[in-house]
Amino acid sequence: MEADNNYKETIDTSEEWDRNDQCDPPIPNIVSSNEAGIPSEIYEGQIFHNKEDLQAAINGWSISQNVEYINSTSNKSRLTILCSQYNNVHRVCSWRLHASRSKRLGGLWKVSTVGPPHSCTQPVMLGGHHNCTSKFICRHIMPIIKQQLDMKPKEVIARIESKFEMKISYMKAWDARRKAIESIFGSYEESYRSLLRFMEAIRLTQPGTVYGGSRFKALFWAFGPSISGWQYCRPVLSLDGTFLLGKYRGTLLVAVGIDGNGGLFPLAFAIVESESNESWVWFLKNLHDLVDVVKLRQNLCIIYDKHPGLVRGCREIFPNAVHRHCLRHLRENYKKFLRRKAIPDVEGLCINMYLAGSTDDIVNFTRMMNHIKNVKQEAYDWLIERDVSKWSLLFDNGCRYSIMTTNASECFNGVLKRARGLPIQGLVMSIYYNLVSLFVRRSADVEKWLVSGESEFVPRTMDTLQRTEREARRCPQPITINRGEFEVVDSSCRPHRVEIPSHQNCTCTCKRPQLYHVPCVHVITVAGYRRWNHNPFVSQYFTLNSYRETYSGLFHVLPPKGVWPNFCEVQGIIPLLAPAFRRRAGRPRTNRFRNTMDEPNSTGNKRCGHCKQNGHNRATCPNNPGSSRYKTYLNDDYFTTMC
Numbered sequence: 001m002e003a004d005n006n007y008k009e010t011i012d013t014s015e016e017w018d019r020n021d022q023c024d025p026p027i028p029n030i031v032s033s034n035e036a037g038i039p040s041e042i043y044e045g046q047i048f049h050n051k052e053d054l055q056a057a058i059n060g061w062s063i064s065q066n067v068e069y070i071n072s073t074s075n076k077s078r079l080t081i082l083c084s085q086y087n088n089v090h091r092v093c094s095w096r097l098h099a100s101r102s103k104r105l106g107g108l109w110k111v112s113t114v115g116p117p118h119s120c121t122q123p124v125m126l127g128g129h130h131n132c133t134s135k136f137i138c139r140h141i142m143p144i145i146k147q148q149l150d151m152k153p154k155e156v157i158a159r160i161e162s163k164f165e166m167k168i169s170y171m172k173a174w175d176a177r178r179k180a181i182e183s184i185f186g187s188y189e190e191s192y193r194s195l196l197r198f199m200e201a202i203r204l205t206q207p208g209t210v211y212g213g214s215r216f217k218a219l220f221w222a223f224g225p226s227i228s229g230w231q232y233c234r235p236v237l238s239l240d241g242t243f244l245l246g247k248y249r250g251t252l253l254v255a256v257g258i259d260g261n262g263g264l265f266p267l268a269f270a271i272v273e274s275e276s277n278e279s280w281v282w283f284l285k286n287l288h289d290l291v292d293v294v295k296l297r298q299n300l301c302i303i304y305d306k307h308p309g310l311v312r313g314c315r316e317i318f319p320n321a322v323h324r325h326c327l328r329h330l331r332e333n334y335k336k337f338l339r340r341k342a343i344p345d346v347e348g349l350c351i352n353m354y355l356a357g358s359t360d361d362i363v364n365f366t367r368m369m370n371h372i373k374n375v376k377q378e379a380y381d382w383l384i385e386r387d388v389s390k391w392s393l394l395f396d397n398g399c400r401y402s403i404m405t406t407n408a409s410e411c412f413n414g415v416l417k418r419a420r421g422l423p424i425q426g427l428v429m430s431i432y433y434n435l436v437s438l439f440v441r442r443s444a445d446v447e448k449w450l451v452s453g454e455s456e457f458v459p460r461t462m463d464t465l466q467r468t469e470r471e472a473r474r475c476p477q478p479i480t481i482n483r484g485e486f487e488v489v490d491s492s493c494r495p496h497r498v499e500i501p502s503h504q505n506c507t508c509t510c511k512r513p514q515l516y517h518v519p520c521v522h523v524i525t526v527a528g529y530r531r532w533n534h535n536p537f538v539s540q541y542f543t544l545n546s547y548r549e550t551y552s553g554l555f556h557v558l559p560p561k562g563v564w565p566n567f568c569e570v571q572g573i574i575p576l577l578a579p580a581f582r583r584r585a586g587r588p589r590t591n592r593f594r595n596t597m598d599e600p601n602s603t604g605n606k607r608c609g610h611c612k613q614n615g616h617n618r619a620t621c622p623n624n625p626g627s628s629r630y631k632t633y634l635n636d637d638y639f640t641t642m643c
């Protein structure tokens with residue numbers, strides 16, 4: 001909308017600007033709408049840092065006064081705005097405002113004329129305020145989005161509604177969010193270019209943090225608090241990767257540990273162009289060279305299933321580590337094998353295989369394996385070829401601390417949420433904020449547990465111990481064979497040999513103390529009978545002290561871009577090139593991280609009540625503006641427009 005030219009001529013004369021520029025003395029308190037929020041008034045002589053601040057202030061004020069304005073003149077040095085009712089035939093409102101960039105004030109913007117007061121009356125706003133633009137909203141949500149990158153448009157709408165008592169459209173909220181993210185992280189190219197400066201700034205402010213970047217491999221990093229905390233977790237790491245959205249796509253690789261209470265503990269990350277043997281080897285090399293606690297860790301166990309060729313690379317880089325399969329991943333591969341061989345009853349065999357892998361009882365294991373053998377020798381051989389020690393709990397020797405599965409996609413969901421489409425620095429920052437909140441939450445938990453004084457162990461272990469203690473009370477008295485060896489008969493009437501050579505370690509022929517690193521019912525029976533404390537038999541990784549140490553590292557506030565270290569060839573802080581432009585075929589369909597295991601078994605024969613098509617229902621209908629799927633499409637558009 002443009003004001004008509006005749007009117008403009010009368011007010012827009014250069015003399016008027018220059019005269020105003022000279023008569024008013026500068027006012028010391030400059031208004032910055034970022035800090036000041038919505039100004040209670042706009043007055044003559046008011047000074048702003050720049051035009052954006054000025055416009056945001058006028059927008060906020062107009063919205064709070066329920067009046068609308070239109071631009072008459074808007075360029076690099078001048079701004080003239082009129083009330084939107086300036087040409088209303090019934091009731092003219094002659095409110096207007098001039099402001100200009102003042103050379104005398106070193107480029108600050110000054111309001112030279114404003115008034116007379118609005119004489120117009122606006123109807124109650126229904127469709128949103130004309131001056132409540134996505135740019136204006138962007139300014140208001142930017143500080144929040146910085147800390148909450150997964151902020152949904154719905155939340156943007158709610159915030160604007162509570163602040164200005166005005167409802168904005170979903171698309172406007174989306175657009176405002178996109179603008180905010182772009183102005184925080186810059187373009188994808190710029191995000192790559194200054195990436196190592198950003199990482200160096202992180203390294204300097206978060207002690208212990210390591211990173212490695214190369215011109216083509218992009219980035220590997222691990223935050224200091226994660227590195228120091230992982231030493232107090234079980235020596236088990238699982239590896240996984242997920243592809244990213246955004247202009248250059250790429251893949252995020254992670255090494256995840258498990259804390260004492262079974263929570264995922266992300267240790268190291270890498271963003272690479274694609275998931276391949278080569279990029280995994282690069283990841284492991286960095287993990288070995290940069291993260292000392294992994295290199296020096298005794299009895300390291302690495303769980304992974306990606307890229308069979310990686311087994312060799314892993315053995316070369318970590319010669320002392322043992323390799324284990326994730327039971328869930330193995331089951332998926334097993335399923336594929338059975339289908340390929342057209343072996344009947346795939347589901348049944350998979351269940352048997354899974355039970356065999358996760359049982360700690362040799363009787364169950366033998367029964368399951370015999371069943372598989374009877375159904376099909378080939379199905380049995382496949383499992384034996386995979387080496388039972390690598391996939392079954394029973395033959396694992398305790399290396400994996402009974403961690404049978406890794407659901408790293410859960411980790412991705414937790415750590416990345418909606419950050420997958422962000423420029424690379426946004427990804428790093430989003431992971432940073434998610435780890436920060438993880439650390440804060442879990443250290444608050446452990447303080448609570450310590451105060452309650454219920455147990456010296458984390459809740460999961462405490463529950464297991466209490467259950468086992470109750471069971472031990474029902475066991476008959478053990479027979480002492482010699483000073484450190486006992487015979488215990490449990491409720492299933494099987495005799496077990498318990499050996500307790502010292503008060504710190506114990507073994508039992510039921511294998512459970514060796515597998516779980518927590519005493520079994522037989523050991524607890526013996527300890528109770530001899531009046532020994534059985535707590536020292538529990539692995540230190542399950543103590544509240546270890547848990548507290550795990551989350552004791554401190555994150556610090558990230559420095560703003562202005563104070564990042566400069567490029568420095570010697571220190572390796574070089575500009576990175578964004579990888580060659582690549583786009584996967586088709587639209588990204590979802591924000592959730594799925595793998596083959598997360599897929600539902602059947603899509604069902606649903607019929608939509610909205611569009612009468614098959615395969616979905618009203619709530620997920622792509623043609624229904626109120627459905628979740630429709631909104632996902634909007635998300636897709638968002639990613640597409642950013643590309």
Ligand SMILES: [Zn+2]
Binds near residue numbers: 083084095118119120
């Ligand atoms: Zn007016």
Ligand SMILES: [Zn+2]
Binds near residue numbers: 509512520
């Ligand atoms: Zn036992």
Ligand SMILES: [Zn+2]
Binds near residue numbers: 621624
């Ligand atoms: Zn439908």
